[in-house]
Amino acid sequence: MEQLEWSVRVSKTIAQEVRRHRTARRLSAQQLADACERLGGNLPRTVISNIENGRRGNVTVAEVMILAAALEVPPAALVFPVGYEAEVEHLPGKAATPLEAADWWNGERADEEWALTLLRKHRRLESQIRRLYKQIWEAAIADYRWHGEPGGPEAGAAREVAEELTRELHELRDEIAARGLVLPPLSGLDRPA
Secondary structure (H helix, E strand, O other): OHHHHHHHHHHHHHHHHHHHHHHHOOOOHHHHHHHHHHOOOOOOHHHHHHHHOOOOOOOOHHHHHHHHHHHOOOHHHHHOOOOOOOOEEEEOOEEEOHHHHHHHHOOOOOOOOOHHHHHHHHHHHHHHHHHHHHHHHHHHHHHHHHHOOOOOHHHHHHHHHHHHHHHHHHHHHHHHHHOOOOOOOOOOOOOOO
C-alpha cells in the first residue's frame, strides 16, 4: 500500500513540475502536446491536462522523457523539483534534498565499478587529453610565430601529461572491454607505442 501511495505522490510532483515548466515557457497544454508530437511522443492535450490536474494516477518513464524533451529540461527536473522544494521523497519513506535525489537519479553518486561511472571517467579523460593537445598545438604555433621554432619546455611538459593521460585512458578502455561493455568510439587518440 505504501508503495502505491508513494507512486501517486511522485506522479503529483511530476504533474506540478510539468505545469511549472510549461507555464514558465508560456506554453499552452496544446502547444506542449504539439511539441511532444514533433518528438514522436503521443501525448494529446487531454492527457497533459489530466497529468497536470492529478486525474492521471501515474506517469510513465517514457512520458517523463518526452515531456522533459518538449519542455527542454532534464528528465530529473520533472521528478525532483530542484530549487523549488527543500526535501523530496525519492524512495518510499526516504527523504533527500531535490539536488541529492537528482544526483542519485543521474548516477552522480554511482559506485566506481558501475558501467556509468567507467564511461563517464572515459569521457572526462578523453576531454582532458583533447584539451591538452589543443593547447600544445596552439602553443607550438605561437612559439613558431615568435621564435621561429615550435614547442618550448611548456609544450614538452604538457605533451608528457597528455601521453600519461592517454595511457590511463587506454588502461580504462581495456577494463571496459574486459567487462564486456561497449567501448565508446575513440578517434585520433590511438594507443601509444
